[in-house]
Each structure stands twice: as structure tokens, then as C-alpha cells.
Amino acid sequence: MSKEILVADHVTKVYGIETKNPVTALSDVSLTMYEGDFICVMGPSGSGKSTFINNLSTIDVPTKGKVFINGKEVRTMGENEVGRFRYENLGFIFQEFNLLDSLTIFENIAVPLSLSNISSDEIKERILTVAKRLNVEFLLEKYPYECSGGQRQRAAIARALVTKPKLIVADEPTGNLDSAHSHELLELFKSLNDNDGVSILMVTHDSMIASYSQKLLYIKDGKIAETIERGDLSQKEYFYKIVDVNSVESQKLFVD
Numbered sequence: 001m002s003k004e005i006l007v008a009d010h011v012t013k014v015y016g017i018e019t020k021n022p023v024t025a026l027s028d029v030s031l032t033m034y035e036g037d038f039i040c041v042m043g044p045s046g047s048g049k050s051t052f053i054n055n056l057s058t059i060d061v062p063t064k065g066k067v068f069i070n071g072k073e074v075r076t077m078g079e080n081e082v083g084r085f086r087y088e089n090l091g092f093i094f095q096e097f098n099l100l101d102s103l104t105i106f107e108n109i110a111v112p113l114s115l116s117n118i119s120s121d122e123i124k125e126r127i128l129t130v131a132k133r134l135n136v137e138f139l140l141e142k143y144p145y146e147c148s149g150g151q152r153q154r155a156a157i158a159r160a161l162v163t164k165p166k167l168i169v170a171d172e173p174t175g176n177l178d179s180a181h182s183h184e185l186l187e188l189f190k191s192l193n194d195n196d197g198v199s200i201l202m203v204t205h206d207s208m209i210a211s212y213s214q215k216l217l218y219i220k221d222g223k224i225a226e227t228i229e230r231g232d233l234s235q236k237e238y239f240y241k242i243v244d245v246n247s248v249e250s251q252k253l254f255v256d
């Protein structure tokens with residue numbers, strides 16, 4: 001049986017708890033993610049998708065409930081341990097790329113490896129390999145401000161993958177990519193998932209992109225309202241199920 005990589009146990013997140021207007025963005029959510037899972041998170045704007053993945057992946061701390069990664073409760077880890085854990089296991093891809101403007105694309109991709117003991121030859125080789133996969137090898141000597149939005153996003157993805165993470169956490173990773181590059185990225189995710197056993201937790205609003213996953217969580221009002229498993233469905237059949245869930249849930253937003 002596959003190993004549990006991430007467990008969320010009755011997680012609640014309230015923003016502004018000390019203020020007059022606290023917002024419960026996540027309400028008593030539980031999830032067990034196994035090694036090799038490819039899970040996609042969808043839901044209306046403001047439903048709590050980013051809060052969900054941030055609280056599950058050490059970026060933020062829940063108000064109530066527990067998160068375990070590789071069997072260890074995140075709250076009990078010291079800051080250094082969480083930092084090391086992130087470096088060794090997680091690859092983050094966000095819509096904001098946070099590339100450093102004073103560094104070239106090559107140097108930006110190298111940043112996560114600067115803490116490692118890897119030789120400079122291997123660093124170079126790893127960067128070239130990942131840059132080729134993301135089609136940014138011709139940009140390695142350029143600075144981020146010399147690149148387009150899509151190119152910067154692909155460079156940021158290369159930076160997230162250069163450490164060979166066991167779990168990719170992605171929030172709208174295709175937000176700045178055109179359709180062809182979006183599908184290329186998802187083919188890459190699928191190959192990392194199928195062939196390298198990399199687990200993926202991804203937020204998207206695009207049903208086509210979501211159809212690359214194996215499981216879909218539909219979040220509404222800070223709760224998991226629906227779960228769909230791809231199972232034996234073809235990608236097309238799964239896609240139609242995802243479209244259905246989204247349109248049924250959207251229709252519920254209309255008040256007669």
C-alpha cells in the first residue's frame with residue numbers, strides 16, 4: 001500500500017481571528033494524500049482553495065486541526081526543520097513567480113540548490129536538463145525583466161523542479177501560460193507523476209487542466225463539497241465529469 005505523504009486532520013483556518021470581522025476560510029477539512037497521488041483543487045473564487053493548499057504545505061499554519069507530512073506533525077517541527085523539509089521534499093509553483101531581478105534565469109534556477117552539497121558540475125547539468133524540459137534553455141543568460149510573463153513562469157517552474165521534489169504544490173501554475181505551454185506543463189506533471197512517483201497537489205480553475213489529475217476536490221465555502229476520482233475513466237470522460245460538477249455548482253449560485 002502507498003505511503004501517506006500528507007494528512008490534514010480537521011483543519012480550520014480563520015483569518016483576522018483577533019479582529020471584529022474574522023473570516024473562516026477553511027472549515028474542518030480532512031484529507032489523506034498518498035505518495036503518487038495527483039490531486040486537483042477547484043472551486044469558486046474566494047472558496048478557500050489557496051488557503052487549503054497553503055495550510056497543507058507548511059506555507060501557513062491552521063487555526064485548528066493538525067497537518068502531518070511524512071508522518072510528522074508540522075506544528076511540532078522547528079523552523080529549521082520545516083525549512084529543510086521544504087527544501088528536501090516540496091516544489092512550490094505559484095502564479096507570482098518571485099524570481100530575483102538581480103539574478104539571471106540560470107542563477108534563479110540555481111537558488112534552491114545553493115544550500116545543497118551538490119557539485120557545481122552537477123548543478124549545471126541539472127539546470128540544463130530542467131531548462132530544456134521547460135523550454136527556457138535559450139534564456140539562461142537573460143534577466144527576468146528581459147523575459148515575457150510566460151517565460152518567467154516557466155523559469156519559476158524550472159526552479160521548483162530542479163531539487164527533484166517529492167511533492168509539487170502548485171497554485172494556478174498555468175495562469176500565465178498560453179494553451180500550448182499549459183498542456184506541455186501538464187504533460188510534464190503527468191510524466192513526473194507516472195514515471196517518477198512525484199505527488200502533485202494543484203489548484204486550477206481550468207477543467208481541461210484539471211483533467212490531467214487522478215482526483216478532484218471541489219471546494220465551496222471552505223469545505224470539500226465534492227470529490228471525484230478519475231478511476232478507469234478516460235481523460236475525456238473525466239473532463240466532462242469535472243465540467244458537470246463545476247456547472248452544477250455554479251448553477252447553485254443563482255437564487256431563483
Ligand SMILES: Nc1ncnc2c1ncn2[C@@H]1O[C@H](COP(=O)(O)OP(=O)(O)OP(=O)(O)O)[C@@H](O)[C@H]1O
Pocket residue numbers: 015016023024025043044045046047048049050051052
Ligand atoms: N490574508 C488574509 N486575510 C484575510 N482574509 C483572507 C486572507 N487570505 C484570504 N482571505 C479570505 O479567505 C477566503 C478564501 O480565500 P482564498 O484565497 O483561499 O480563496 P481562493 O478560492 O483561492 O480564491 P481565488 O480563486 O479567488 O484565488 C476569502 O474570503 C478571502 O477573502
